[in-house]
Amino acid sequence: MNGAWRTIRSYVLWQHERGTLHYDIMVTLILIFVFFSPRVINFNDKPMPVNPHPTGVVVTSDGAGGLVYQIDGSALTAGDESTVRSELLRVIEPISGEVSIVRYVPVSDRKGKIQGYTVWVKRKP
Numbered sequence: 001m002n003g004a005w006r007t008i009r010s011y012v013l014w015q016h017e018r019g020t021l022h023y024d025i026m027v028t029l030i031l032i033f034v035f036f037s038p039r040v041i042n043f044n045d046k047p048m049p050v051n052p053h054p055t056g057v058v059v060t061s062d063g064a065g066g067l068v069y070q071i072d073g074s075a076l077t078a079g080d081e082s083t084v085r086s087e088l089l090r091v092i093e094p095i096s097g098e099v100s101i102v103r104y105v106p107v108s109d110r111k112g113k114i115q116g117y118t119v120w121v122k123r124k125p
Contacts, residue, residue, distance in 0.1 A: 069119040
């Protein structure tokens with residue numbers, strides 16, 4: 001019995017040289033734990049809910065030195081063209097600084113309700 005405890009103690013203290021039988025057993029036990037413990041032990045970890053853009057704004061490059069913004073429709077109130085343009089600037093300028101809107105296109109659902117806007121902008125020099 002004393003010999004078994006000595007072997008367990010040597011495993012815990014990692015006293016075996018690489019390439020020995022005991023070293024291979026220790027590594028195998030570690031790999032078994034790493035790969036099979038999530039199936040047996042409930043770690044209570046769940047992925048966070050995906051929210052790709054919590055601010056409602058996604059910015060991409062247009063490839064020609066400008067930026068393309070996709071803005072959620074809930075960030076704006078409907079109105080005439082000048083009102084929509086000023087509200088788009090109100091949303092965009094805190095993110096990118098002073099810009100000018102080249103053009104914008106409303107994005108609608110199947111029923112015709114505006115879901116958001118795609119806006120092309122250029123930075124002012």
